[in-house]
Amino acid sequence: EAGVAQSPRYKIIEKRQSVAFWCNPISGHATLYWYQQILGQGPKLLIQFQNNGVVDDSQLPKDRFSAERLKGVDSTLKIQPAKLEDSAVYLCASSLGATTSGRYNEQFFGPGTRLTVL
Amino acid sequence: QKEVEQDPGPLSVPEGAIVSLNCTYSNSAFQYFMWYRQYSRKGPELLMYTYSSGNKEDGRFTAQVDKSSKYISLFIRDSQPSDSATYLCAMRYNYGQNFVFGPGTRLSVLP
16 A cells, blocks of 8 residues: 655755645545644644545644645645745645544654755 | 653663653643654654553553553563654544644664
8 A cells, every 4th residue: 555645855945935745645545634843843733634625724824834635635735935944844644534533543644845944 | 831741862772672751741631642653754653542541562562641640651672773763652632633742752772
């Protein structure tokens, strides 16, 4: 079974530039998550999709971050404009169903995109 | 005070040692607990998932939850160099919440 795919693996940009990350979840997984993991910290949930609808985006800085999941499969996360503090690894994860549902559905993580903002 | 805390390490042990990794948390409402392993430049992978207090064993791994002390542990028996990774704990209140992750402890098992 193929895992969660993410691209690019690494990205270096200057502050105030824009950047986009792409995620392809495991086939058949309805739920998709984007996390931000700053060096030395645990992952922080940015946004959760159930199919192509947003379930939770309470920690997404909406003035600069946006995400979409067209057709309920692939997803893109965009930052515009980037700030120095956005330097982090952006992890995408997917699960069969929502971890907020009545039974636990394991999240499978991709390898992440390491973003450096100069 | 952060919701979930872990000693960042690094923790270095010789091969074959028993490793104890710990998390403390502040919110007594947490009921569901997980341990993830994250290798360098990889995403986290689930190791253990437990509910409420008690022990759970899976091969060389044992997870313990002590809700009265707001303290969870992961024990690794007969540690191997391949266990060298960062170990993240995660927890949530109930089904309606997503998990909150700790900052992780970096473990190095020396051959």
